[in-house]
Amino acid sequence: MSASRPQPRPGVLDIEAYVPGKSSAPGVAKVYKLSSNETPLGPSPRAIEAYHGVADRLHDYPDGTVRTLREAIGRAFGLDPARIVCGAGSDDLINLLARAYLADGDEAIYTTHGFLIYPIATLGAGAKPVVAAERNYTADVDAILRGVTPNTKIVFIANPNNPTGTYVPFDEVRRLHRELPPHVLLVLDAAYAEYVQRNDYESGIELVATTDNVVMTRTFSKIYGLAALRLGWLYGPAHIVDAINRIRGPFNVNGPAIAAGIAAMQDTAHVDRARAHNTHWLAWLTDEIGKLGLAVTPSAANFVLIHFPEVKGRTARDADAFLTKRGLILRQVGAYKLPNALRMSVGTEEANRLVVQALKEFLGKAA
Numbered sequence: 001m002s003a004s005r006p007q008p009r010p011g012v013l014d015i016e017a018y019v020p021g022k023s024s025a026p027g028v029a030k031v032y033k034l035s036s037n038e039t040p041l042g043p044s045p046r047a048i049e050a051y052h053g054v055a056d057r058l059h060d061y062p063d064g065t066v067r068t069l070r071e072a073i074g075r076a077f078g079l080d081p082a083r084i085v086c087g088a089g090s091d092d093l094i095n096l097l098a099r100a101y102l103a104d105g106d107e108a109i110y111t112t113h114g115f116l117i118y119p120i121a122t123l124g125a126g127a128k129p130v131v132a133a134e135r136n137y138t139a140d141v142d143a144i145l146r147g148v149t150p151n152t153k154i155v156f157i158a159n160p161n162n163p164t165g166t167y168v169p170f171d172e173v174r175r176l177h178r179e180l181p182p183h184v185l186l187v188l189d190a191a192y193a194e195y196v197q198r199n200d201y202e203s204g205i206e207l208v209a210t211t212d213n214v215v216m217t218r219t220f221s222k223i224y225g226l227a228a229l230r231l232g233w234l235y236g237p238a239h240i241v242d243a244i245n246r247i248r249g250p251f252n253v254n255g256p257a258i259a260a261g262i263a264a265m266q267d268t269a270h271v272d273r274a275r276a277h278n279t280h281w282l283a284w285l286t287d288e289i290g291k292l293g294l295a296v297t298p299s300a301a302n303f304v305l306i307h308f309p310e311v312k313g314r315t316a317r318d319a320d321a322f323l324t325k326r327g328l329i330l331r332q333v334g335a336y337k338l339p340n341a342l343r344m345s346v347g348t349e350e351a352n353r354l355v356v357q358a359l360k361e362f363l364g365k366a367a
């Protein structure tokens, strides 16, 4: 059968295109965007200065090997820069991993409320996403292991996960790795690692360093506040780094991102401030919203998942409409199989207090 027009490869049209968080509220003067887990502190002033510093070199191609940034990351984390690959956001790297390690008919496992880029990258590579059930909104190692078949090539875990904020203790990640067949690639997406304050958490650096089938991805979009520049990196075994370097775009990271990324990584005081702000307000939001009678999933990241009742006038959709009218933009998470919840990024003190006050009014509990 010959098609009458070009056809995308099987799987592409099964993709539900990713819908980013809203960023505007029509007719509202002041908008508080709490829908994309950006940092309320913004980037380091040193990163902004470095960005401006390259404005007169926009005609030059960037260094395609991203050497200076890989070296800065290597120094900061004690890693061999040769085992780091940078990308246009960690999305870029996740897609490259899928393209390099999945073929038609292969399977990649992710979890029920796992980050949506995983099934998108999997289908885009012609492979099949397989969903492993979660327990208490948390990835469940046994369910993932039960999902493994001879066709499984990748397991994706965001640790902590977006949009739930939950994390898998590292002993469990090690157990998952131990019990996976050695040809299965375990991708540990640690986009929120810098925010985590838990003794039993690790981002995965040691596991990557000591094994052949684990990769960790990181981003500059969250605590470093450089989401607009699209910058992420991965740390992996040399053979995986080699494969990704063969298929990535030769200039997949732009010059301003490289300059700003180096400066952001060096400003550790700014990162400490962002972490301290988050630790304080994450706990505050969890308590205050909980006191209103709404369940909040305990989060290790820079956002909270708020659950609403299935009662007319009180649903997540109703709450979203109520908050949006006040310029408070949260994230609907129906696409994550959480139609009765909203995800809220930890914002400025002002934004956090406004959301709690607005939720009080929404629930009819305002004094």
Ligand SMILES: Cc1ncc(COP(=O)(O)O)c(C=O)c1O
Pocket: 036, 037, 088, 089, 090, 091, 092, 115, 158, 160, 161, 162, 189, 191, 218, 219, 220, 221, 227, 230, 231, 232
């Ligand atoms: C778990 C997780 N991984 C990866 C990303 C992608 O980040 P970026 O492509 O901006 O680096 C996000 C962004 O929301 C995320 O939540």
